[in-house]
Every structure is written in structure tokens, then in C-alpha cells.
Amino acid sequence: MSSSVVREVQFPKQPALQLIYDTAPIGLAYLSPDCRYLQINQRLTEICGISVEGHLGHTVRDCVPGLASAVEGIVRSIMETGDPVTGIEVYGQRPGYNDERCWITYWHPQRGPNGNIVGVNVAAEEITERKRSEREIRGARDAAEAALQRLKEAQDSLVEAEKLAALGRLVAGVAHEINSPVGTSLTVTSALERKTTKFAAEVARGGLKRSSLNEFVAVVQTASSHLADNLARAAELIEAFKQVAVDQGYLERRSFDPGELTRQVAASLQQELRRNGLALNVECQPDLVMNSYPGPFAQVVTNLIKNAMVHAFPHGRSGSINIEIRACGRDDIEIAVSDDGCGMSADLRRQAFNPFFTTRRSQGCIGLGLHIVHNIVVNRLGGRIKLESESVEGTRIRIIVPRIAPEPADPQRATRKRSAV
Template sequence: MSSFNLFDAEEKSLEQAEDLRRRLEQAPGPVRDGIASLIEAYSRSVREQRRLVRVSDRLQAQLASVNQELGKRKAEAEDALESLKAAQESLVQAEKLASLGALVGGVAHEINTPVGIALSCASHLADSTAAIAKLFEADDISVDDFERFMATVKDTTGLILSNVERAAELIRSFKQVAVDRTSSERRRFDLAAYIRETLASLGPHLRQAGHAVRLACPDGIVMDSYPGALSQVLGNFIMNSLVHGFDPGQLGTLSITVEQEEAGSVRLVYADDGKGVPEDHLGRIFDPFFTTRRGSGGSGLGLHIVYNLVTGPLGGSVAAESPEGGGTVFTLSMPLSP
């Protein structure tokens, strides 16, 4: 077996041409010169073809190794992306827990007030009762004393009742919201009532900031969805307004407007009339870790969680705008039953 040659056919043609040239030795000069220059040109062409094949082989080998390297790098980048996603996921979980922690803190603060009032009323009532009992035992009780005591009893029991009722109501709201936040359970709930409960659970933050809160939601919209997710979304909108929306000391209005334009879905518009969001931040506002407050404890995850909850469990969409006149508007569309 002769060794393989890519240009076997060309070389055979060249040999035949040389042969022809030898046999044409008697031919006229111009014919011999013509044949010689044709052979020379063909032989150069074959040499050049060989060179071209070598050159492009080399380039293609290079290309192949670059491609391999590229594939390797791509795999590495994909691995890195995977672990970043995992890290992000755990940070999101941590942030959820942290916001639950803040909720618990708020609950404690909020319940402290009515319980404190009830306690001091009860203590005042006990003192008054002891005093009137003493007068009664000494048989030294006047009609005036008794009337004053009766007034005290009426006032304090009224205050105790209303404050304990307030505390009970708060506990009921908090319990619902906290349970919903920790569990991702689906259930049927009245939208307006649930938004009110959520606002109540954010009461301490809202009162501290001093902004007005307006809720416009038709009664009787019943959702079969994930209330915990909705509560967290609203909470994050509100905390976002409180932290970023206003300059210190500036008072504004937060509003939640719910409209039902078509059966089966609902549109919730959350707006504040604060400073608004710069144009170049709007496009990144839902990106994970996007924050303008890294130094002061912003995680950059609040609105990312909103985005995940809305597009995930709630099965809807969310968009952010910052209108000309100022303020920030989040528009949330979601099905009543995702």
C-alpha cells in the first residue's frame, strides 16, 4: 500500500505533463515555452493549495482548541451561576426571616400600648376598690365617695375593655399574617379585609413615619391564593416607601387602590407621593441586590422578593413607574385564583 497523499491526483497530472514536455522536445519553441509555463503555473498552484490546506488546518485546529476552551469556560461560568443562584436563594430566605423578625418586633411594640393602658387602669381600679372597701368597712362612706368610685369604675372598665379588645384584635391580625408568612398555604380570603389586617400589622412603622394611608378596595373580592405572599408584597412596598420614598421629616400619602376590571383577576396599585425613583434605577429596581442603601443596611432584596412572590405563587405581574410629578407607583396584576 503506497502512503496516502492528498494531492496524489495532482502529482500524477504533473508527472504526465512533464512526460508530455519531454515528448514535445521537437516541437516549435513557442509551443515548448507555452507548455513549460503552463506546467510551472500548475505546479505552483498545487504547491499553493498544499500551503493553503496547511494554513487552514492550523487555523482550524486553533479554532477547535479555542472552542474547547470556550466550552470549558462556559461550563465554569454556568457552575458559578448555579452557586450564585443558590447563595441568592438562601439570602432571600434569610431576608424573609429577617422581615418576619421585624414583624414580631412590631407586634410586641404594638400590643404593649393597649396592654399597658389596661394594666394601669386595672391597677387604678384596684387602688380605688381598696380605698372604697376601707371606707365601707369603717362605715365612713359618703354618697359623694361612692359616686366618685362608680365613675372611676365606669371609666376604667371601659378603658380596660376597649384596650383589651384592641389587643385581642391586634393579636388576631398578627397571628393571621404571621402564620401566612411562615406557611405558604393557599386559602380563600377577603382581599379588603386582608389588606386591612396587613396594614394593622405594619401600624407601628406607619405611625412612626406619620404618613397618611389610604385604602380603596371594593368589599367582597374573594381570592383563592397565597395571602402570606400578598402580605409580604404589601409590607415590602410600604417599607420601601418608608425607607426610600421620603426625605426625613417629609410627610406624604401611601395609597392602595384595588380595581377589578375583569372577572377572575384584580389590579392592585400601590403608590406613594414621595421623591420617586430615578429613571436609571427603575429598570433595575426588581433585580436582586440592587440597592442604593448598601451602607445603611439595605439588602437589595426587598423588591426582588416582591417580584418573585408576584410572578411565582401569586401568578401575576408587577411593574414600577415613577411619574413626572413625583412619587412611585407599583402596579400589580394577579388572578383571583392562580
């Protein structure tokens, strides 16, 4: 049977249908069960560079040998199962071209009057440009992900560098603060040692006078007083440095009322507040309960009050400090400490939580109060902290902590990242 006869038998001439078939923007073909082309439109012939007449009656293996095995497998599957096969991507090269093309194909059985499969309809849409765009997008995505990974690595390096820099500042601050009382103690001890040696020699000669004894006693008393004061100062600094690390094992957790604990802290500071002409107001929502660490919590409140006393009201200025404690959702509690003092500039706000940053070093401040607060809130209580302040408008420190504190991190593990509200 000639190809023209086969075509005529399978596709009776219907001008409208033939026009649609021939002018469709996608490739269309009709294959016999043994994979011969019974119908094909001009669009699909562009795949192999053979005319419509060159396809009709010929097998797929004759026309597109590179795709024959795949096509025969699909047709065989449809003949056996009766199910269409859709979304199959086909790759190949057009004759005379070196570029690879891609088509997405759809295969549907053609059934005769008695329901048996008499052929397979094929539709092929070229998606070469789409696939090229997808590759370019994937390449751009991979490049972006690689750049992001490099950025994260650089960020991690910067974080580690900042940690080392902060450690360096901490060590320098410790050395600077401890050096003064310890150095003074060494000087006093050396002077006392020389005086003791001279006094012992005078006693050995047997010529000790009352005036010499009185002088020696006075020197010993003065030296002892200086040593006690400076060593007490050194002990106080060392204790403060221990708090900077928020030692994970020195306090126990329990249930407590944050409002009641805050009132206890406020009561212990009332005398000092009155002496400085300051009023302290505590407002707490009733029936709040925390399962957390009362010691660190009290330390936070104490440090915030003392920080306001020292820095917010300079030159004996009077004012007030307000503490508000209330529920923040179901799981958190908010503590807000505000004052109507002198406030902070933008530069001071940026550095407020840094270790050893203070504007009152000449008055004995070492700049650890707010740093200790930040450390306790984030690392011990598992919370967040935010400072809001403007010059001459006072300062407000807002802390949000969970009602149930997280378990302390394993000291052998990496420290958790700090965060702010």
C-alpha cells in the first residue's frame, strides 16, 4: 500500500481539519502501531529536516534513527496498556545544526470503531528556549547560593573576629581595673616590709624607743587599712568579672513571683535612692509566676536600678525610676525599666551593652553593669533586651523573658547566639 493510500485511509479529507493540522504551531503526527508515519504536519518535519512526503509511509527508524528506540518503546507501551504517555522530553539535533534542541511530547492512542487501538497521535512542542532559560536560572541560583555561602562564611569569620576582639577588650579591661588596687597593695606591702625590717633591726639592737614603736604601730595600721580597702576593691571587681560570664552552675532555678522579687530588690535599695533624691515606682500585674532563676533575675533588676541612679541623674539631679512587669502573650513576661533622666545619645546607645564601656570611669565605674544585664537576660534567662533613649528624654529598657527559662547550655558546646528584641 502506498504512503498516499495509507494516509487517505487513516485521514479522510476534511479541509477544515487538515488546515488546522497543517497550520498548528506545535508538531503533530499520527503513527501506526508499527511506528510508520501516517500523518505529519510541517512543524514536526523541522525536527529531522525531511518533508511531509518524505515521512509518510516511512518508519521512525528510517526518518529519525536517533530517536527510534525511545519512540518505539512509547508506542509499544500504549499498545499494551492503552494508556496515554504525556510530558516526555525528547532531545536531538536538527540536520545541519550543531545545537541541541528539546521538545516535550504527548502520546495518545487512536481507537477504531470497535475500540481497538489503530494508531498513536503525537504532539510535540519545542521547549529549547525554556530549557535554556531554566539552565541559566539554575546556574544563576547556584551562583547565588555559592555567593550566599561565601557571605555566610565571611559573616562567621567576622563574628569570630569580633568575639576575639571583645575578648581582647575584656582582658584589657580586667587588667586595667585589677591593676590599680593590686598595684597599690603591692606598694603598701613593700613599704610595710621595709618598715618592718628596720623596726626588727632596731629591736635587735636593744635601743627601741617608745616613739619608734608608736610610729611603727601607726604605719602598720595605715598599711592594713590601705591593704583591706584595695583588696576588697579587687575582690569586688573579680566578683563582677565572674558575673560577666554568668556562671551556669552557681544558681538554682525555681518558681517565683517576679513582681514580689522586684519589690524586695526595690526595698533593699530604698535608702540609697532616698539619699540621691530619687523615687522608685514598681507596678506589677498580679499572679505572674516564672519558673526561672531568681538570683540572675534580681541581679538584672538591681543593675538596671543602679545604672539609672548613677548615669541618668548626674550632678545630684532628682527624678524617678519606674518598673513595670506584665504578661507578654501566654509564654513570656515583659519587664520595662524607665527613667526621666538625661537620656542617651545615639553613640552611647550603640555602646551601652559593651563590656567596660562607661562615661563615669573617673568616678569609679567600670562599665560592666549593662553588659552583665545583657549577658544574664540572653544567656541565663533566655530572653531579649532592647534599649530606647533620647537625649534629655530619659531611657527605657525593655526586657522580654520566657516564663519557663530554657535549660542552661552545655558549657562544652558553642555559646548560643545573642539576640535583641
